[in-house]
Amino acid sequence: MNRKKQIIIFLTLIPLLFFSFLRHGGYYFSPEGVFYACERGLQYGPSDKIVAEYDLSEGGTLVVGKWGGDLSAIPAERAFGFLWRLKSGGVTGFISCEKVVTGYMVGEGRIIGLAAEEQMKEVYCRVEYGEIPSIQEITMPVDEDGYFTGIWGTQKEEEKYEYIAYIEGRSAGGEVLYRDGMDAYGRYFEDGVERNLDSAGERVYQNGKLKNIPFANLKNTGLATAFAKGKI
Amino acid sequence: MLVPDWEAYLKAVLSEVQFKYDHNAIYFELKNHLEDRYEGYVEEGMGDEEATCAALACMGDAQTVGRALNKVHLPIIGWIWRILRNILILFIIINILPTLSLLTSGFVSVFESYENQSDSPLVYTIDVGHKEKVYDTTYFIDKILYYEDHTLEVRYATWTNPFSNSIRWNSSLSVVVYDENGEIRISGGGWKSGSFYGRGQENRKQIPLNATKVVISFGLKEKITIDLTEGRVMENES
Numbered sequence: 001m002n003r004k005k006q007i008i009i010f011l012t013l014i015p016l017l018f019f020s021f022l023r024h025g026g027y028y029f030s031p032e033g034v035f036y037a038c039e040r041g042l043q044y045g046p047s048d049k050i051v052a053e054y055d056l057s058e059g060g061t062l063v064v065g066k067w068g069g070d071l072s073a074i075p076a077e078r079a080f081g082f083l084w085r086l087k088s089g090g091v092t093g094f095i096s097c098e099k100v101v102t103g104y105m106v107g108e109g110r111i112i113g114l115a116a117e118e119q120m121k122e123v124y125c126r127v128e129y130g131e132i133p134s135i136q137e138i139t140m141p142v143d144e145d146g147y148f149t150g151i152w153g154t155q156k157e158e159e160k161y162e163y164i165a166y167i168e169g170r171s172a173g174g175e176v177l178y179r180d181g182m183d184a185y186g187r188y189f190e191d192g193v194e195r196n197l198d199s200a201g202e203r204v205y206q207n208g209k210l211k212n213i214p215f216a217n218l219k220n221t222g223l224a225t226a227f228a229k230g231k232i
Numbered sequence: 233m234l235v236p237d238w239e240a241y242l243k244a245v246l247s248e249v250q251f252k253y254d255h256n257a258i259y260f261e262l263k264n265h266l267e268d269r270y271e272g273y274v275e276e277g278m279g280d281e282e283a284t285c286a287a288l289a290c291m292g293d294a295q296t297v298g299r300a301l302n303k304v305h306l307p308i309i310g311w312i313w314r315i316l317r318n319i320l321i322l323f324i325i326i327n328i329l330p331t332l333s334l335l336t337s338g339f340v341s342v343f344e345s346y347e348n349q350s351d352s353p354l355v356y357t358i359d360v361g362h363k364e365k366v367y368d369t370t371y372f373i374d375k376i377l378y379y380e381d382h383t384l385e386v387r388y389a390t391w392t393n394p395f396s397n398s399i400r401w402n403s404s405l406s407v408v409v410y411d412e413n414g415e416i417r418i419s420g421g422g423w424k425s426g427s428f429y430g431r432g433q434e435n436r437k438q439i440p441l442n443a444t445k446v447v448i449s450f451g452l453k454e455k456i457t458i459d460l461t462e463g464r465v466m467e468n469e470s
Contacts, residue, residue: 003313010316017323019395024330026399040398043367043451086399094452 027083031076034084035063038074042093047072051147057108060087064112066145071095071114073106099191100178101169105162112149115142120169120177127152129162238266241294248298251310258301266291334394334428341426349435352381354467360458366450368396369403373448376458384409384439386448390430400427406449407434411442
């Protein structure tokens with residue numbers, strides 16, 4: 001067989017083998033390709049829109065998409081210099097946003113979330129972290145998709161107990177339209193509805209660990225919220 | 233037999249061929265050809281020197297042969313051929329492991345069989361035979377079995393196209409059982425093997441005989457309901 005014929009055979013086989021390599025290795029030409037393929041694999045999506053992409057500190061990109069009223073966050077990393085694959089170390093994937101304002105911590109100190117009401121223009125978040133919680137506050141603008149994001153702080157290994165203790169949706173004028181969690185005054189809200197403080201407090205006392213500590217003393221320490229939400 | 237030295241002739245031929253990577257192949261091909269001719273002439277009764285001259289004369293002028301070979305072994309075609317051949321070899325090598333994986337772990341479940349999830353005798357079975365495609369994975373709900381110790385078992389298989397445009401996850405399903413009072417909140421277990429073709433079993437303990445339906449969820453949103461009151465094949469009747 002002469003070389004020209006062999007070249008034609010090579011040119012036929014190489015794309016097939018390259019395609020096979022991409023498919024079986026999970027390699028794509030862009031982080032967006034990884035994102036959509038991962039969504040299909042996890043059996044949801046495809047996202048209507050990719051709302052943001054962030055560089056990750058250890059290399060790679062976090063792609064965030066909006067699927068209906070929910071979010072999707074999938075990290076991708078470079079491979080062989082020109083391809084992309086799913087980043088090792090865990091995938092957030094689907095983020096259910098059932099509440100009017102939902103915030104979610106995606107690591108590296110970043111919060112992402114959705115505000116379902118159009119008049120909400122900014123979201124305030126209080127993050128508590130550490131074994132004996134410290135507090136970090138952050139206010140984030142809401143874009144036209146209802147999406148918001150911000151860096152609340154630098155995540156450290158010893159602060160692995162971080163969680164969103166309180167979240168607030170505000171109008172352009174600063175009016176609070178929605179609350180969830182325990183606010184700075186110790187009032188507890190569940191998906192916008194204020195709950196009886198005593199009942200939340202009693203749950204703390206019933207837990208047994210901190211029976212002798214008055215509930216009022218727990219306010220703003222983060223423990224009260226954690227107890228009230230059943231996290232401790 | 234003394235084999236003549238063809239080096240001078242062969243070097244003269246090769247000096248006309250520009251694509252250096254082919255020199256080795258051309259060299260040995262011509263050399264073998266010359267030796268065959270030479271041996272033929274010797275066997276016909278020629279002397280060594282005469283046979284050598286005849287073999288070389290038969291091959292033709294070195295410059296002419298070299299130029300003809302240079303046309304066949306064009307450097308541009310040679311380079312393209314060489315590069316593509318190396319790429320092909322590379323891709324064959326990097327596809328070996330995934331192919332082995334595809335043939336072994338990917339289809340390991342083809343050779344597996346279901347094992348009863350309870351030692352207790354069977355009460356009834358329901359042949360479901362339901363197929364549900366969710367994105368790139370097709371679920372086959374095979375059978376529901378109910379044991380005397382109140383274990384309810386769902387047997388199923390999954391198939392995902394190895395060339396589908398999705399990152400592969402081990403797709404299992406969730407099973408929730410209901411009776412006339414609503415959902416029966418009870419824990420259970422299960423397993424699923426294989427990646428492209430897989431078999432799986434889910435079991436739920438302490439399910440009453442009068443359970444009315446099973447809701448099987450695939451992925452985030454797809455679900456089917458199977459009526460447990462119909463299609464029962466009672467074991468003591470069969």
